[in-house]
Amino acid sequence: MNVSFPELGLAAKDCHELSWVQTFAEGESIKVLMNRSHEIKGYFKGKSDYVNQPIPESGLEGMWKVFLEGEAGVMIWDPYGGKMSEIAEDETPFPHRAGILYNIQYFNKWEEAGVEAQRKHMEWTNNIYNYMTPFVSKSPRRAFLNYKDIDLGRNDENGNTNFSQAGFWGQSYFKNNFKRLALVKGRVDPSNFFRDEQSIPPLR
Incomplete structure (x- = not known):
């Protein structure tokens, strides 16, 4: 650090080696990591x-x-x-x-x-x-x-779509790679089992 960022004036006393779990929250029990309730709403x-x-x-x-x-x-x-x-x-x-x-x-x-x-x-x-x-x-x-x-467009409520419809967001996200990705999707997931509101449609 002193070689790359000497302006920080970092000394050994400023550094503490910790495991990942120890870095979570000082003074907290690691049991809080087991809490899976999602309290943030908005x-x-x-x-x-x-x-x-x-x-x-x-x-x-x-x-x-x-x-x-x-x-x-x-x-x-x-x-x-x-x-x-x-x-x-x-x-x-x-x-x-x-x-x-x-x-x-x-x-x-x-x-x-x-x-x-x-x-x-x-x-x-x-x-x-x-x-x-x-x-x-x-x-x-x-x-x-x-x-x-989602303002760019979306698949139908059940996730069904077609290449033309999906092109509205596909081109924005992937440009000319969109067609290649749709062809790959057509080979590995031709029934479109894995889908969401903006998933890539299978193209064959």
Whole structure:
């Protein structure tokens, strides 16, 4: 650490070697790890974007105005580049590689129930997402799979879908890899047994 980050001024007395269990919570019994009750209740809405051109200063100023309106949520900007850019976009299912400056996640969390609470919190997410349209990737407007944006489209309630229908979100998540993934799905799970609201359909 002193070689890589000398500015920290780290000394041996600052370091404590612990097992994973010991790092959980100081002063707590490890029995709390056996508690499987889920007490966190609330609601969440997230969306995502990829940026491949610098956003002009005027665009950022406008973004802050929209960001601070209403029930403001959170934006997370994850920088890309480096090793990410060295891997071809068709080398793995994840295609967001060379040329991407960063990924943005927009999300809002709330605890109060009801239609009005949902409306005002989702309105913020949609407003900031719509404002960012001119500054983000296009054709398709890319999205990060793990943020699961159902606004991009979804399978039927029973999970059934087809390649054309799934293409609305498949292209955003996987770009040109989507067809290859659907062909693989057609070979390993032709009956579409493993499915969810945005699963890849089997293509044969």
